[in-house]
Amino acid sequence: ASRISELGLEYALAVRHLGPDILAERLYAFNSLPRTRREQSDATAEFAAQTSIDAGNPVPKIGGREWTVHADPAWLYFRRGSSSGGRFKIYLSPCPQDISRVIHGFAEALGDRAGSGGVFKMAFPSEALRRPDKIVAYVPTFDALQQTLTRLVELSLNATVQAVPFSAPVPRAPLLSWGVDPPNESRDPRSSWRSWLTRQVAECAHAIPL
DSSP states (O other): OOHHHHHHHHHHHHTTSSSSHHHHHHHHHHOOOOOOOOOOHHHHHHHHHEEEEEEEEOOEEEETTTTTEEEEESSEEEEEETTTSEEEEEEEEEEEEGGHHHHHHHHHHHHHHOOOOOOEEEESSSSGGGGGGGEEEHHHHHHHHHHHHHHHHHHHHOOOOOOTTSSOTTTTTTTTEEEEEOOOTTOOOOOOHHHHHHHHHHHHHSOOOO
């Protein structure tokens, strides 16, 4: 995550002639894989083939446990137990072809969290899995973040990494990184960690004279 963030900053300086809005969008999408044009297909079946998760099942089994699934236009949200998520987030960043190798261990660690279950989301449909921040878990406090990351590091998840730029690295775990969403008093309460940060970088880079 550190190196890809450095490359993102270098890119921002190289194209700082772009307007802040366009530059922020490009930085947010930095390190995404190219998207390919595909014929129409069953989105649920294609997602299952790539991730081993049956998104058509309202209660799919992931990591040996059942999770309730909720869909919105860009994400599938998976919830277990009473957890309501939180501002702190954990990114799992395998390349798309390796998702099925690590997602079940990841979900198992989240589902064990202090008996309160867990919440994570995955980009949907399968074409959206080409973004680096394709899998994001939410936890309510920094202590919960540290505890969950400790469990995940102990799993030694192994996959090809597609690092998430502008996220904080986790020692000894290149597949993992983390962030925290801005507080409600930020300029845009709906802003996520990476969208807020890439906006700041874009505005600062654009302000530097050419």
